[in-house]
Amino acid sequence: MLIVMEAGATTEQVAGVCDEISRMGLTAHPIPGALRTAIGVTGNKSQVDADKILSLVGVRDIIHVTQPYKLVSRDFYPENTVVDVGGVKIGGTEFVVMAGPCSVESRDQCMIIAETIAKFGGKIFRAGAFKPRTSPYSFQGLGEDGLKILAEVRTRFGLKIVTEAVDTETLPMVADYADIIQIGARNMQNYSLLKKAGKTTRPVLLKRGMAATLEEFLMAAEYILAEGNRQVILCERGVRTFADHTRNTLDLSAVPFVKRISHLPIVCDPSHGTGKRAKVIPLSRASIAVGADGLLVEVHHDPAKAWSDGPQSITLDMFGELMNTMRLIAPVVGRTCV
Ligand code: PEP
Numbered sequence: 001m002l003i004v005m006e007a008g009a010t011t012e013q014v015a016g017v018c019d020e021i022s023r024m025g026l027t028a029h030p031i032p033g034a035l036r037t038a039i040g041v042t043g044n045k046s047q048v049d050a051d052k053i054l055s056l057v058g059v060r061d062i063i064h065v066t067q068p069y070k071l072v073s074r075d076f077y078p079e080n081t082v083v084d085v086g087g088v089k090i091g092g093t094e095f096v097v098m099a100g101p102c103s104v105e106s107r108d109q110c111m112i113i114a115e116t117i118a119k120f121g122g123k124i125f126r127a128g129a130f131k132p133r134t135s136p137y138s139f140q141g142l143g144e145d146g147l148k149i150l151a152e153v154r155t156r157f158g159l160k161i162v163t164e165a166v167d168t169e170t171l172p173m174v175a176d177y178a179d180i181i182q183i184g185a186r187n188m189q190n191y192s193l194l195k196k197a198g199k200t201t202r203p204v205l206l207k208r209g210m211a212a213t214l215e216e217f218l219m220a221a222e223y224i225l226a227e228g229n230r231q232v233i234l235c236e237r238g239v240r241t242f243a244d245h246t247r248n249t250l251d252l253s254a255v256p257f258v259k260r261i262s263h264l265p266i267v268c269d270p271s272h273g274t275g276k277r278a279k280v281i282p283l284s285r286a287s288i289a290v291g292a293d294g295l296l297v298e299v300h301h302d303p304a305k306a307w308s309d310g311p312q313s314i315t316l317d318m319f320g321e322l323m324n325t326m327r328l329i330a331p332v333v334g335r336t337c338v
């Protein structure tokens with residue numbers, strides 16, 4: 001439910017309505033606007049006493065939100081959310097490229113790759129120190145040693161860091177080192193992890209589950225926002241279909257659908273989306289054209305020797321080509337890519 005305040009409602013009147021909402025056992029989310037303040041209400045399991053709310057001083061109207069998602073929806077926040085990662089803004093006019101290897105393998109590996117990413121204009125370095133692998137016998141990541149290497153990348157190249165938290169135990173450690181906490185496809189519906197990420201002050205990159213509908217995807221984001229963290233970046237990374245020419249099917253149509261329903265930024269991951277190096281640049285072109293706010297791309301200096309996801313990792317040269325291409329397309333679709 002949304003409460004619309006009178007244009008001239010005072011801060012005291014807004015606070016009074018919020019107090020009354022709390023007394024009713026509900027949660028109030030004040031949303032200041034250019035013309036008037038609205039107050040989002042969550043926590044109502046049944047019909048709220050609308051007459052009582054309408055009788056409060058300063059209240060103009062009530063809008064019932066019938067969709068299951070509240071805080072992620074444009075009904076609650078009509079303006080695009082711009083997630084500010086220490087000055088790198090995701091969801092505004094700039095198209096932001098996050099790139100790096102699938103996993104942190106060594107200090108040298110990260111430094112070589114990060115240097116190229118910074119040189120060609122990537123803004124955020126990606127690499128997993130905790131890896132959710134299909135097989136328990138596959139490389140599981142370097143853990144805190146990997147996070148320390150990522151911290152060094154940030155200091156040396158000025159790149160921001162996005163890295164995955166795979167469980168609630170290690171999430172606080174990841175939050176200490178990362179600029180953005182990644183929640184992977186396999187954990188999209190790990191509600192305790194989502195809630196814990198929602199309690200941090202770090203932006204969260206939430207990847208779509210490999211068999212998740214858009215409603216499930218947005219409801220997962222709602223868990224994070226419901227805990228008070230509105231800094232969420234969605235990531236379309238492909239879903240499982242009958243197609244076997246690619247690892248997953250990058251669902252590009254998700255981008256305009258999500259943008260219509262939600263104010264949250266959304267980026268595309270053409271690496272996991274295709275699983276094939278040669279398809280990463282074509283799908284990146286499509287991603288910027290369809291309205292994505294950025295990319296998450298896997299890059300490796302020696303993909304044949306990568307410890308994970310080598311076949312989908314683009315080379316350093318290909319990364320340069322990718323950035324040049326994004327820079328050419330960006331102005332055509334009203335974006336910048338610096
Ligand atoms: C990753 O980004 O390396 C990753 C594991 O992605 P996903 O969760 O989309 O499979």
Ligand code: MN
Binds near residue numbers: 102103272309
């Ligand atoms: Mn990967």
